[in-house]
Amino acid sequence: MRLEGKTAFISGAARGLGAEMARLLHSHGANVMVTDILEEEGEKLVSAHDNMRFMRHDVLDEAQWAAAMQATQEAFGGLDILVNNAGIAHDASLTEETTLEQWRKVIGIDLDAVFLGCKHAIGLMKKSGGSIINISSIYGIVGSAGQTPYHAAKGGVRLLTKGLAVELAQLQYGIRVNSIHPGFVVTDMVRQGLKQAVDGGLMPGENEAIEMLTMQTPLGRLGAPRDIANAVLFLASDESSWMTGSEVVVDGGYTAQ
Numbered sequence: 001m002r003l004e005g006k007t008a009f010i011s012g013a014a015r016g017l018g019a020e021m022a023r024l025l026h027s028h029g030a031n032v033m034v035t036d037i038l039e040e041e042g043e044k045l046v047s048a049h050d051n052m053r054f055m056r057h058d059v060l061d062e063a064q065w066a067a068a069m070q071a072t073q074e075a076f077g078g079l080d081i082l083v084n085n086a087g088i089a090h091d092a093s094l095t096e097e098t099t100l101e102q103w104r105k106v107i108g109i110d111l112d113a114v115f116l117g118c119k120h121a122i123g124l125m126k127k128s129g130g131s132i133i134n135i136s137s138i139y140g141i142v143g144s145a146g147q148t149p150y151h152a153a154k155g156g157v158r159l160l161t162k163g164l165a166v167e168l169a170q171l172q173y174g175i176r177v178n179s180i181h182p183g184f185v186v187t188d189m190v191r192q193g194l195k196q197a198v199d200g201g202l203m204p205g206e207n208e209a210i211e212m213l214t215m216q217t218p219l220g221r222l223g224a225p226r227d228i229a230n231a232v233l234f235l236a237s238d239e240s241s242w243m244t245g246s247e248v249v250v251d252g253g254y255t256a257q
């Protein structure tokens with residue numbers, strides 16, 4: 001029960017890594033506001049848990065951020081933890097073929113929305129402090145072919161996090177801000193990304209791609225959603241009270257070599 005009495009808000013948490021974060025934080029005593037554009041999956045997840053609510057929320061829409069924060073305040077009386085988790089991958093188009101519209105879509109969801117989430121959480125958190133956790137990626141640290149907008153957005157999240165961490169520390173709001181950089185975890189997003197990379201000739205077959213990524217991972221396996229959720233739990237809890245502006249890499253050693 002490392003989060004007894006705390007309230008967490010997790011964007012894009014109807015499925016995948018976000019849903020696992022919601023389950024784990026809830027199991028440690030947190031009230032959890034799950035938001036996503038996937039209503040059916042979101043409602044199904046929260047129906048199995050007390051003190052877990054779902055709200056339809058498009059992270060691109062600033063007015064919906066304000067409404068979602070207000071709903072959290074009304075439901076649970078405050079906010080202690082924000083996880084900016086919603087995200088999409090680029091469709092693996094090469095940069096010379098990527099349209100400005102495709103670029104802006106990825107930058108919008110993966111970077112602009114993280115700014116909006118932070119902006120709207122600060123007001124609720126600054127009286128009693130809190131923890132903001134931004135889900136970046138190892139692709140916010142290293143590059144790959146066919147994902148330039150994703151790299152730009154996730155790299156942006158890495159430094160947005162550090163800038164905000166310093167700013168909020170100077171303001172003495174008691175709000176810590178850290179980023180998590182997951183390696184490969186086979187979720188719907190990754191499955192779709194691998195398929196597009198295979199279709200575009202950037203990778204061999206999907207199974208071969210997974211095998212290749214596994215072989216390139218020093219710990220010899222790809223990640224499980226719980227591996228990432230455990231890092232979120234640590235950054236959400238008071239055990240990380242001397243951490244702000246940090247980048248926590250959880251990737252089985254993939255980027256250590």
Ligand SMILES: NC(=O)c1ccc[n+]([C@@H]2O[C@H](COP(=O)([O-])OP(=O)(O)OC[C@H]3O[C@@H](n4cnc5c(N)ncnc54)[C@H](O)[C@@H]3O)[C@@H](O)[C@H]2O)c1
Nearest residue numbers: 012016017036037058059085086087137182184185187189
């Ligand atoms: N799975 C991985 O290997 C991996 C690696 C590094 C980083 N990440 C990051 O982890 C986060 C979660 O990804 P995942 O792998 O669970 O993928 P996922 O596709 O299963 O989950 C992403 C969620 O974000 C939601 N979402 C997308 N656009 C949205 C919008 N406009 N408004 C609200 N919600 C929206 C989706 O509906 C979905 O539920 C993402 O930020 C992703 O970039 C994942």
